[in-house]
């Protein structure tokens with residue numbers, strides 16, 4: 002069994018790109034078979050993995066990597082490379098095979114032999130940062146295609162800012178049935194179509210098979226019509242016909258809209274009894290089946306053995322873009338010095354340290370001169386008025402709650418298909434797509450994206466936030482209406498468990514500032530956290546300015562600090578976050594009136610406090626006999642601070658629909674409740 006043999010299909014597109022037009026010495030089919038062999042042998046050796054997708058998509062990937070993709074294995078971080086996203090991360094052996102065959106030095110045969118083993122760079126699903134050439138971590142289906150939309154947005158924005166002479170690349174995606182069935186894909190596809198991201202090209206591995214069996218068990222969508230309805234150019238090709246694949250890709254190069262090519266493939270192509278069946282999807286084929294596949298494919302080599310001509314044809318494919326890369330280097334060098342430095346700074350993700358420090362200082366000076374009693378969402382907008390001009394890499398947005406989230410400053414222009422220089426994205430009501438696109442923007446480089454939605458809808462973003470945390474990517478989520486304090490919209494909109502749920506994600510910073518001063522400090526910390534995502538949970542209701550202002554330091558950096566000291570030795574320590582800090586301060590006053598010394602510690606960021614050196618953490622937590630935590634949310638997570646015998650004043654149910662002051666009374670989150678609980682414990 003061979004793919005429709007075509008050793009010359011490569012010539013036309015190569016010629017058009019000014020590259021050698023010589024017919025490849027090695028037939029396409031054997032190059033694709035090298036991927037198939039590597040995939041089935043590595044999965045067999047690991048005794049786990051997914052051979053079906055790499056074997057089925059090998060022809061598509063071979064055409065893409067040998068004729069179209071602009072990349073340079075010698076410099077995987079080349080800013081103007083085309084991005085390739087394997088959205089169907091379970092087919093990880095496809096990308097590992099491609100990276101090895103095209104000559105990424107770190108991806109050795111030994112690493113491939115250690116597929117899925119501890120410490121190898123060839124993890125079960127492709128993980129960003131493990132092997133070079135992996136543009137994003139994929140595995141949760143749908144995320145990759147949605148990341149790719151963000152990458153394509155980033156490319157257009159950076160091109161608008163720095164010019165197409167140095168930013169001019171495409172984003173290719175290989176997506177499976179599962180990717181397209183996940184709801185997030187619709188958000189991503191709709192956004193891409195709306196923005197006319199014409200340099201985004203999705204290759205759909207249209208094999209009609211998923212784990213349970215034939216796709217017809219659960220889906221009847223006409224994917225071509227679906228993409229077309231969302232503003233894409235879409236077509237169907239035989240995914241085993243290299244000439245047809247190349248022709249479709251060639252046409253895609255000049256599209257005026259994003260392109261989807263449904264490539265009809267056979268999962269497990271070459272496997273004698275399992276091809277076309279779900280049995281080839283996610284388990285080793287077995288020795289007999291592999292033997293049969295070798296015979297059917299005409300692949301007469303031992304496992305992990307490649308004849309020199311096939312390997313060298315692949316390595317030549319890997320070297321295809323060297324001259325394009327050299328040309329790009331020349332164009333970068335020709336750029337105006339300041340522009341070049343700015344481009345390089347942004348792509349490295351380095352902050353303009355002085356501009357940021359000055360912007361933060363200006364906000365604090367203003368708050369020192371004229372304290373503000375405002376909601377922290379409004380304080381966020383106030384901070385952004387200074388930060389946005391100072392940090393051109395910040396790209397804001399909102400999932401259709403712009404006026405409520407306060408994430409758009411007066412000067413910000415909206416990004417559109419007609420003008421990608423805008424720095425504000427109307428994501429539409431697509432929280433999940435927004436969060437995933439933001440990951441893609443950060444991964445692309447040059448951009449620090451921030452979002453806007455309600456905290457309760459962090460649930461709708463969670464899978465993407467988790468991946469940002471896993472990858473160590475700086476994306477910043479502004480999530481307002483952060484408690485029952487939002488009032489009348491009621492329990493559907495009132496987050497209760499969300500802070501705890503977000504704090505459970507490793508490597509994520511969850512900030513909950515108590516006033517305008519903490520808000521700008523938390524913004525600074527989120528921006529400076531280069532390898533971590535952040536959530537800023539902000540209020541709808543106004544809060545008094547309580548924090549002392551330190552112009553040259555950031556009190557929130559310790560995660561917590563004493564905002565009100567006890568008169569004498571503290572008998573009570575009250576810990577609070579966000580809007581409950583003022584409640585805690587009032588509680589302290591009631592206790593003082595009864596002669597009980599209490600201190601209040603504001604905790605704008607649990608993670609930073611809990612990561613602080615033990616001595617600093619202990620000093621902040623202190624040894625008062627009574628410890629009280631106050632937060633209009635569930636207790637989970639608080640015991641790390643107040644201990645299991647600490648008192649918690651917060652929520653243990655869903656909220657209710659009413660003006661916010663009534664809700665605080667109803668749920669007992671009051672100064673009186675704090676004072677009473679403390680006195681009871683002391684008595």
Ligand SMILES: Cc1ncc(C[n+]2csc(CCOP(=O)(O)OP(=O)(O)O)c2C)c(N)n1
Pocket residue numbers: 051053054089091092140141142143177178179180183206208210211212268282
């Ligand atoms: C969000 C999510 N849900 C479920 C899974 C588990 N899973 C892995 S592959 C797959 C479906 C496989 O079908 P398809 O996407 O068509 O891939 P193929 O069988 O063609 O390899 C599923 C359900 C996952 N990886 N991500």
